[in-house]
Amino acid sequence: MKSVEQRWPDEFARLYREAGYWRGETFPGFLRDRAAERPDAIAVVDGARRWSYAELHRRAEAHAAGFLALGLVPGQRVVVQLGNIAEFFSVVFGLFRAGLVPVYSLPAHRLTEIVHLAQRSEAAAYIAGEDYDGFDYRVLARDLRDAVPEVRHVVIVGDAQEFMALDACVADTANLPADPDPAAVAFMQISGGSTGLPKLIPRTHDDYIYSFRASNEICSVTQDSVFLVALPAAHNFPMSSPGHMGALYAGARVVLSLAPNPDFTFPLIERERVTITGLVPPLALLWMQAAPTNTRDLSSLKILLVGGAKFIPEAAKRVRATLGCQLQQVFGMAEGLVNYTRLNDPDDIVIHTQGRPISPDDEVLVVDDQGREVEEGKPGYLLTRGPYTIRAYHNDEAANQRSFTPDGYYRTGDVVRRLAGGYLEVLGRAGDHINRAGEKISAEEIEDHLLAHSGVFDAAIVSIPDPTLGERSCAFVIAQEEGLKSSTLKAWMRKRGIAAFKVPDQIVFVDRFETTAAGKVSRKELRARLRGEFLTQNEENVQ
Numbered sequence: 001m002k003s004v005e006q007r008w009p010d011e012f013a014r015l016y017r018e019a020g021y022w023r024g025e026t027f028p029g030f031l032r033d034r035a036a037e038r039p040d041a042i043a044v045v046d047g048a049r050r051w052s053y054a055e056l057h058r059r060a061e062a063h064a065a066g067f068l069a070l071g072l073v074p075g076q077r078v079v080v081q082l083g084n085i086a087e088f089f090s091v092v093f094g095l096f097r098a099g100l101v102p103v104y105s106l107p108a109h110r111l112t113e114i115v116h117l118a119q120r121s122e123a124a125a126y127i128a129g130e131d132y133d134g135f136d137y138r139v140l141a142r143d144l145r146d147a148v149p150e151v152r153h154v155v156i157v158g159d160a161q162e163f164m165a166l167d168a169c170v171a172d173t174a175n176l177p178a179d180p181d182p183a184a185v186a187f188m189q190i191s192g193g194s195t196g197l198p199k200l201i202p203r204t205h206d207d208y209i210y211s212f213r214a215s216n217e218i219c220s221v222t223q224d225s226v227f228l229v230a231l232p233a234a235h236n237f238p239m240s241s242p243g244h245m246g247a248l249y250a251g252a253r254v255v256l257s258l259a260p261n262p263d264f265t266f267p268l269i270e271r272e273r274v275t276i277t278g279l280v281p282p283l284a285l286l287w288m289q290a291a292p293t294n295t296r297d298l299s300s301l302k303i304l305l306v307g308g309a310k311f312i313p314e315a316a317k318r319v320r321a322t323l324g325c326q327l328q329q330v331f332g333m334a335e336g337l338v339n340y341t342r343l344n345d346p347d348d349i350v351i352h353t354q355g356r357p358i359s360p361d362d363e364v365l366v367v368d369d370q371g372r373e374v375e376e377g378k379p380g381y382l383l384t385r386g387p388y389t390i391r392a393y394h395n396d397e398a399a400n401q402r403s404f405t406p407d408g409y410y411r412t413g414d415v416v417r418r419l420a421g422g423y424l425e426v427l428g429r430a431g432d433h434i435n436r437a438g439e440k441i442s443a444e445e446i447e448d449h450l451l452a453h454s455g456v457f458d459a460a461i462v463s464i465p466d467p468t469l470g471e472r473s474c475a476f477v478i479a480q481e482e483g484l485k486s487s488t489l490k491a492w493m494r495k496r497g498i499a500a501f502k503v504p505d506q507i508v509f510v511d512r513f514e515t516t517a518a519g520k521v522s523r524k525e526l527r528a529r530l531r532g533e534f535l536t537q538n539e540e541n542v543q
């Protein structure tokens with residue numbers, strides 16, 4: 001089994017410690033501290049369930065002992081697939097306490113993705129809920145065990161059937177090991193990058209805690225805050241910007257919503273007096289649309305963070321008037337770097353930029369095709385390194401070669417302009433992924449699925465602007481089967497065991513892909529050309 005690590009060169013690690021970014025704190029350590037300081041304060045609200053800090057801490061410790069009693073060994077990886085339920089927290093804090101490494105998958109993921117994550121991380125266990133949003137994860141667990149027998153343990157929240165129930169996964173905490181090393185990897189996030197299958201992003205206690213501790217300051221999160229988790233809890237954005245982890249670090253209250261739409265969230269905002277939340281742009285639009293006819297009291301809401309995809313200025317302008325709260329734009333990535341507009345920034349900055357980095361030691365370069373820095377105000381590719389940006393993916397040498405410069409900068413793939421004061425405006429991206437309502441879909445990954453269909457000769461996936469989703473996916477397909485229909489192909493894709501958001505929104509059949517006189521074009525050029533042709537032909541249909 002490969003060990004999981006994330007290392008910065010010594011001189012950087014020293015600088016980050018000396019500057020006070022890395023303080024040697026750990027997840028189990030801060031939860032224990034909060035539980036000691038404010039045992040009765042409510043940490044997590046899930047429907048009618050309200051867990052205090054003492055309760056969350058007690059459960060996490062018992063599960064930590066339970067996980068180790070199964071035979072799991074510190075350092076092993078555990079794929080976690082839980083929705084917005086309280087057990088998300090008792091499970092992950094239990095894993096942290098045991099020195100086990102959660103690999104965060106999304107509830108929308110299906111067998112293909114879970115198998116990939118389990119294999120790539122060499123996971124020894126899988127933890128899921130019995131069902132969520134109408135899907136039975138025990139079925140997925142059975143298929144996973146067949147596909148990857150190395151996943152020896154399955155723990156299910158709720159009715160576990162033949163598996164181990166989370167409630168039963170408890171043991172005496174007397175023999176728990178010491179807290180993990182703050183420089184060790186605490187968990188792995190997954191990348192929504194542009195090539196192939198998701199990559200694993202190892203984040204350490206030191207670096208991640210810094211990112212949300214500093215975010216708390218930037219977003220004024222204190223123990224009196226109430227943070228609503230409207231997006232999937234396993235996403236990096238609602239986890240750390242400042243997110244549920246920032247809120248728990250502050251000793252604040254985390255309120256879970258099963259769905260992000262106003263029918264679910266507005267009553268929760270009223271009932272729990274929510275003060276801050278984060279949304280992707282399409283949801284922010286939906287909330288603003290619902291606000292005029294809403295009868296719920298949203299006056300407690302002070303801050304709305306919007307990020308994950310570009311929030312257009314016309315929409316950004318309307319946040320305060322419609323929802324009565326202050327907007328903070330967030331431009332971040334699971335690999336690290338996060339930018340915020342600040343609470344005291346002038347409207348112009350808040351509306352037109354995606355903020356500036358968290359840390360004075362976030363190094364940002366905006367470069368041209370040759371890697372030379374461009375002038376302020378000119379578009380270029382964003383490269384970054386810093387105290388909470390990874391230096392390498394886990395177990396993926398090819399991706400590491402592509403995604404990091406020799407001196408350790410992460411190539412974000414985003415095209416930005418740097419403005420006065422270090423503010424960034426996101427203009428687009430270099431890589432071929434579709435940013436569908438904040439979910440990143442790799443063109444290559446979907447093309448590979450389509451090519452597996454016997455009726456498909458070739459396929460190219462492109463992003464098309466969409467008025468509600470921001471972008472939607474469009475597959476150009478050359479069929480080699482008479483009468484192949486897009487509905488058939490979509491239905492077939494749905495059965496491939498992939499997240500539903502990856503099924504192409506639209507399929508356009510074409511006879512051939514144009515090539516240049518010189519012969520074959522690259523996939524990248526082909527996608528760009530198809531996209532261009534589609535947009536010119538459908539000018540009035542797309543935004």
Ligand code: OOB
Binds near residue numbers: 191236
């Ligand atoms: C967040 O993280 P990821 O890893 O799902 O996606 C990162 C990518 C960025 O490289 C960029 O292409 C895009 O998502 N993005 C934005 C954006 N925020 C993210 N593009 C335009 N405007 C924005 N405000 O999406 C994420 C992680 C932490 C905080 C916020 C978002």
